[in-house]
Amino acid sequence: MLSDRVRTGPAGDLTSPAGAGTSKDVGKKAARTSRTRQPLRSRLKRDWQLLLMTFPAIALLVVFHYVPLLGNVIAFQDYSPYVGMKDSPWVGLSNFQWLLLDESFWDATLNTLSITTFQLIFYFPVPIMLAVLLDSVVRPRLRLFVQGIVYMPHFFSWVLVVTLFQQMFGGAGVLSQTLRNQGYSGFDLMTNPDTFIALVTAETVWKDAGWGTIIFLAALAAINQNLYEAAAVDGASRWRRLWHITLPGLRPIIVLLLILRLGEALNVGFEQFFLQRDAVGRDAAEVLDTFVYWRTLLTGEWSYGAAAGLVKCLVGLILILVANKVAHRFGEDGIYKRS
Amino acid sequence: MTTLPPWAERPSRAGGLLKRLILTLITVCVLFPIYLVVLTSFSTQEAVTESGGLVTVPGHLSLAAYEELFVGGVVSRSVMVSLGVTLVGTAISLTVTVLAAYGLSRPGSLMHRPLLFLVLLTFLFGPGMIPSYLLISSLGLIDTYWALILPGAVAAFNLVVMRAFFMNIPAEVTDSARIDGASEFRILMKLVLSMSKGVTAVIGLFYAVGYWNSFFNAVLYLNDNAKWPLQVVLRQYVLQGQSLIVGQSGDTTIAGQSLPPASRSRWPSSSRCSRCCSSTRSSSGTSPRE
Numbered sequence: 001m002l003s004d005r006v007r008t009g010p011a012g013d014l015t016s017p018a019g020a021g022t023s024k025d026v027g028k029k030a031a032r033t034s035r036t037r038q039p040l041r042s043r044l045k046r047d048w049q050l051l052l053m054t055f056p057a058i059a060l061l062v063v064f065h066y067v068p069l070l071g072n073v074i075a076f077q078d079y080s081p082y083v084g085m086k087d088s089p090w091v092g093l094s095n096f097q098w099l100l101l102d103e104s105f106w107d108a109t110l111n112t113l114s115i116t117t118f119q120l121i122f123y124f125p126v127p128i129m130l131a132v133l134l135d136s137v138v139r140p141r142l143r144l145f146v147q148g149i150v151y152m153p154h155f156f157s158w159v160l161v162v163t164l165f166q167q168m169f170g171g172a173g174v175l176s177q178t179l180r181n182q183g184y185s186g187f188d189l190m191t192n193p194d195t196f197i198a199l200v201t202a203e204t205v206w207k208d209a210g211w212g213t214i215i216f217l218a219a220l221a222a223i224n225q226n227l228y229e230a231a232a233v234d235g236a237s238r239w240r241r242l243w244h245i246t247l248p249g250l251r252p253i254i255v256l257l258l259i260l261r262l263g264e265a266l267n268v269g270f271e272q273f274f275l276q277r278d279a280v281g282r283d284a285a286e287v288l289d290t291f292v293y294w295r296t297l298l299t300g301e302w303s304y305g306a307a308a309g310l311v312k313c314l315v316g317l318i319l320i321l322v323a324n325k326v327a328h329r330f331g332e333d334g335i336y337k338r339s
Numbered sequence: 340m341t342t343l344p345p346w347a348e349r350p351s352r353a354g355g356l357l358k359r360l361i362l363t364l365i366t367v368c369v370l371f372p373i374y375l376v377v378l379t380s381f382s383t384q385e386a387v388t389e390s391g392g393l394v395t396v397p398g399h400l401s402l403a404a405y406e407e408l409f410v411g412g413v414v415s416r417s418v419m420v421s422l423g424v425t426l427v428g429t430a431i432s433l434t435v436t437v438l439a440a441y442g443l444s445r446p447g448s449l450m451h452r453p454l455l456f457l458v459l460l461t462f463l464f465g466p467g468m469i470p471s472y473l474l475i476s477s478l479g480l481i482d483t484y485w486a487l488i489l490p491g492a493v494a495a496f497n498l499v500v501m502r503a504f505f506m507n508i509p510a511e512v513t514d515s516a517r518i519d520g521a522s523e524f525r526i527l528m529k530l531v532l533s534m535s536k537g538v539t540a541v542i543g544l545f546y547a548v549g550y551w552n553s554f555f556n557a558v559l560y561l562n563d564n565a566k567w568p569l570q571v572v573l574r575q576y577v578l579q580g581q582s583l584i585v586g587q588s589g590d591t592t593i594a595g596q597s598l599p600p601a602s603r604s605r606w607p608s609s610s611r612c613s614r615c616c617s618s619t620r621s622s623s624g625t626s627p628r629e
Contacts, residue, residue, distance in 0.1 A: 040449075043448075043449045044449060046449075047450075048449075049523035049524065050441075050442040050443075050445065050448050050449075051449060051450060052442075053439065053441055053442035053524075053527070054438070054442030054443055054454055056434075056435045056438060056439070057435045057438065057439030057442075057458075057493045057498065058457060058458075060435060060489065060492050061457065061458065061493055061495075062457075063489075064466070064489060064492075065461050065465075065466050066457075066466075067474060068466035068467065068470035068471045068473070068474045069466050069467075069470065071466075071467075071469070071470030071473050071474060072466075072467060074469070074470070074473070081473075085473075133358070133362070136358070137362070138343055142362075146365070149365075149366050149369050149370060150365060150366075150369060152369065153369060155548050155552075156552070157551070157554060157570050158554065159554055159570045159571075159573050159574045159577075160570075160573070163376075163573070163577050164372045165372075166577075167375065167376055168375075174375065206369070210369070225344070228344075228346075228347075229344065229346045232346040232347060232348075238348070263463070270555055271555050274555065274558070275574060289468070292468055292469065293559075296469050296472075297559070302469060305469045306467065306469040306470060309467035309468055309469055309470075310467065313464050313465070313467060316464065317463060320463065
């Protein structure tokens with residue numbers, strides 16, 4: 001009875017923790033033999049309840065995630081909502097041709113890429129440094145207190161975050177008012193296209209840097225404390241221990257997050273830019289997502305917008321695969337293992 | 340300095356001081372803006388005017404701004420909408436996610452690998468804005484609350500986290516229940532869920548925060564401004580109201596003018612708008628006073 005359901009453990013799937021080495025292979029083998037031994041009918045009899053439980057989630061994902069993927073065919077059509085997807089004329093790649101000749105598309109791409117690069121330099125390291133700092137706080141209560149505070153902004157909506165920044169740095173904000181009271185001229189960071197890139201990065205840091213420390217704190221807790229002790233006994237200073245133990249310990253997770261970030265390079269966070277595009281102006285704040293939105297839903301160029309969205313999606317996919325390849329070259333696991 | 344391991348050298352005086360300074364700075368950076376806005380919202384109009392927009396020191400406190408805010412009816416209705424969407428959405432998401440996480444928690448079960456792959460693949464690419472919109476509109480969900488709930492009802496990340504947690508529950512526990520003749524639903528409800536209250540609460544919180552903050556789905560799928568949730572109303576009256584005022588007072592950009600026609604037509608009728616703009620302005624004190 002029991003041998004029918006050989007528990008294989010977290011065998012060979014993407015979410016299992018690394019380093020399960022030998023037991024994993026054993027589990028895989030067991031799963032395979034039990035699978036071939038049993039006819040489909042008895043497996044169905046055994047597992048139908050599990051399948052039934054999985055059904056609602058899978059149905060939702062298929063309807064709202066995979067079916068819309070098929071809708072991308074309108075990128076190859078001259079789609080009109082009145083005619084429908086079936087009867088709209090096919091136009092081949094002409095939408096993509098127009099897209100590549102469109103200056104505003106390239107502007108949006110350039111904005112997206114420069115914002116991504118800027119955030120990679122000025123946002124990405126912040127949670128790592130913050131996590132190392134928090135980890136070095138010895139008193140547990142103080143540490144929990146600071147952690148609780150820095151997590152908080154993650155739960156605010158972008159609308160609220162942008163509003164708060166406006167109250168601080170806007171034309172009528174605190175900083176400007178204080179300067180005016182001192183006799184200087186006020187300023188308005190919220191509508192200044194030149195500093196916009198720093199502004200959005202500051203907003204991202206304020207909102208998400210604290211939350212981003214969670215994963216690094218978990219990785220720091222997993223580092224073997226004996227290594228620190230051995231290094232200290234061997235006379236390594238605080239900084240040398242940070243460099244030779246802490247950072248190598250964080251390396252896999254840093255690489256993983258970097259790859260994921262690269263895959264999201266063209267996704268800079270729609271809501272944040274949508275909210276500020278009007279105030280700052282298109283030249284600085286138009287990113288690919290807002291480009292698609294304004295181009296399609298407000299002017300009715302459906303096929304054109306879908307083409308832009310498709311290009312963005314494909315480039316993202318290619319980026320993530322390339323980054324993963326590079327990670328393998330450097331001997332890291334990345335998001336999936338070499339097979 | 341209670342739990343410092345014996346081999347570690349004691350931190351130098353300057354180093355400890357620097358660390359404390361940085362921690363304080365971070366805390367202040369996070370808390371100060373929140374403190375300022377909350378305090379201003381509770382202050383009387385005179386106190387706000389006197390301090391030039393935002394109150395930094397607590398003085399005359401009143402609830403007038405909140406009374407004014409809820410008089411219009413728009414804000415209280417949007418709060419109800421947000422609450423309803425959050426409650427219903429979280430219930431649906433949590434149920435579906437728990438069921439699927441348990442259903443996928445046994446490797447080697449029928450269809451386990453392809454179904455898990457289907458879930459994990461959603462990490463790599465999204466469906467895109469335009470096709471999603473076309474789907475929602477062809478399902479007739481435009482201007483319904485379901486458009487805010489169903490598209491994001493299952494988050495693959497939450498599902499995977501929950502599944503990993505379920506897989507760590509010892510097999511002996513569930514196997515013994517199965518030998519006693521319990522159905523899988525019963526095992527999930529009576530055993531597995533009672534052993535994972537913590538993770539269920541956390542995932543529920545993630546979903547609830549997501550629904551409460553969701554803003555873009557409402558902008559995309561709800562044309563009827565009577566159905567707007569709180570976040571959209573907040574944006575209309577605080578951010579867009581603010582940028583119009585900035586434009587009038589002769590600052591750099593006239594933000595209101597770059598609004599595309601469609602979004603302008605979505606603005607609420609003038610009487611309601613002016614009332615709410617004024618109330619929000621007085622509550623947060625954003626109008627420029629030179």
